[in-house]
Amino acid sequence: MKKVITKLLLIFLTISLIGSLLLVFVSSILFSPQYVFRTIVNGNSDVMDYKVFSERIIQKSSQPYRYKYNLDESLKDMSIDYTYKGIHRNKTLNSFLKETNTTSFIIVHDDKVVLEEYYNGYDKDSVNTSFSMAKSIDSLLIGKAIEDGYIKSEKQSIADFIGEFKGTNMESITIEDLLLMRSNISYEEGKIWFGDDAKTYYTPDLRNLALAHNNLTEKYEGRFHYNNYHPLLLGIILERSTGKHVADYFEQEVWDKIGAENDASWSLDSKKTGFEKMESGINFKAIDFVKIGSMLLNGGTWNGQHIVNEKWIKQSTLSQFPLNSDEYKGSFLENRNIGYKYMWYSTPNNNGGLDYFAMGKYGQYLYMSPENDIVILRTGNSSGNVDRWEDIFKEISFEVGKYKPDTEP
CATH class of the missing domain: 1.20.5 (Single alpha-helices involved in coiled-coils or other helix-helix interfaces)
Known part of the structure; x- marks a missing residue:
């Protein structure tokens, strides 16, 4: 037997x-x-994937900007209330950050660094990766391309730049549809390498993938649906309209002007095709990336340089509240009171206004609170067993924002 x-x-x-x-x-x-x-x-994506992919270097600024510091050590002892799987917890900020796989955490208030901490083997010279925070940068670059005259309007058809779509159903899709994540382009998650998550992350020719994927569906009915083909198509539009690699345009119009002190990089689909991973691939040292947030809070100007007009910042970052909940039904934003505009998220703050943020896998956040004059950068190796990071940032912004420039410790 x-x-x-x-x-x-x-x-x-x-x-x-x-x-x-x-x-x-x-x-x-x-x-x-x-x-x-x-x-x-x-297998699954990882924060060290910037070592796996080819890259295009983004050169540091010719005019580096160095923040003024007004460090407040007492912030490490701030009480943090949070939940994980609905269970309430409380820790000091320092303990909370250590125990949630955080790698860098920077708070800028009134254009001064009040907290800059690194954890879990990381320091100020460690490389962090953006994951989907890159999508918010894509949106910023579209706004800049409009301002520079390369693109007339976000209302234009994507076929105005992608001739392969002329005379097809794809012609009905606008740049704004891509920015809003509300096109009819189909997207299927899961299914190992047959699914679109893997395809839009690991395919060695992402341009060809995006151009060949012309599957449309009516099932979304105009609702928000997260779709990585959208940023890929935006990358093609940026390339063809500006005549530059996206990383080079970013270096020229943003990274250099904000005064980045260090080189960054943008991961590529492969060395052969050399197309930026528009959905996930910006790699940086923390103190430089937070300057993007400072620039946004200062109306698009930073380090003595105009970078993007304030109108685009407001138009691209802030959703209309109260939200139409039907728009987010079935998505990961359902019932979270978070709106999605042009690849930026926004949510009501504790001062009656709106905070907005970029968000990436494993808890990468660049969070801006205009009413409190606060920028927060959090990077991590994982999301750290936290239900809603945005609630934590909201509370920190409110508490730190109480200190006015003339009364800060």
């Missing part, structure tokens, strides 16, 4: 192995061997 069971088990394992190999072989033909290899070897 044991021999029969052993034989059947061997047969089962052999069939499973052959089936797996056949699946990999067929998938390599359907997609590409490099793509399938990436998904198998790398």
Whole structure:
């Protein structure tokens, strides 16, 4: 009997192995061997993926800006109330950040750094990655391209820049539809390498992927649906309208002007095709990325340089409240009182206004609170067992914002 069971088990394992190999072989033909290899070897995305992909360097500024510091050590002892899986917890800020896999945490108030801390093996010279915070930068660059005259309006059809879509159903989609994540372009999550999450992350030719994906659906009915084909198409539009690589345009119009003290990089789909990973790929040292937030709070001007007009900042970051809850039904924003505008999130603050933020996988946040004159950057190796980081940032902004420039400690 044991021999029969052993034989059947061997047969089962052999069939499973052959089936797996056949699946990999067929998938390599359907997609590409490099793509399938990436998904198998790398698996889920990771904060160290900037070491996996090729990159385009973003040179540091010719006129570096260095923040003034007004450090308040007492902030580390601030009481933080938060929940995880609905269970209430309380810790000091310092303990909370250590225990939530935070790697950098910077608070800027009144254009001065009041807290700058690094945890879990990271320091000021460590490289952090943006994940989907990059989408908010995509939006910023679209606004800049409009201001520079490369694009007439966000209301333009994407086919005005992507001739391959002329005369197709894709012609009905506007740049604004992409920015709002409200086009009819289909997007299927999961399903290992057959799903769009993996395709839009690991495919070694993301331009071709986005141009070939012309599957439209009516199932979204104008509702918000998170879709990584949108930033890829925006990247193609930026390339074709400006005549520059997206990373080069970012370096020229933003990174250099904000006074970045260090080089950054933008991960590429592959060395061969050299297209920026528009959905996730900006890599930086924390003190430089927070300057983007300071620039936004200062109406698009920073380090003595005009970067983007204030009208675009307001138009792109702030949603209309109260929200139409039907727009977010079935999405990860359902019932969170967070709106999504042009690839930025916004939410009511404790002062009667709106805070807004960029957000990426594993809890990457750039958070701005205009009424409190606060910018917060949080990077991490994971989301850290926290239900809603935005609630924590909101409370910190309110408390730190109480200190006026003439009464700060």
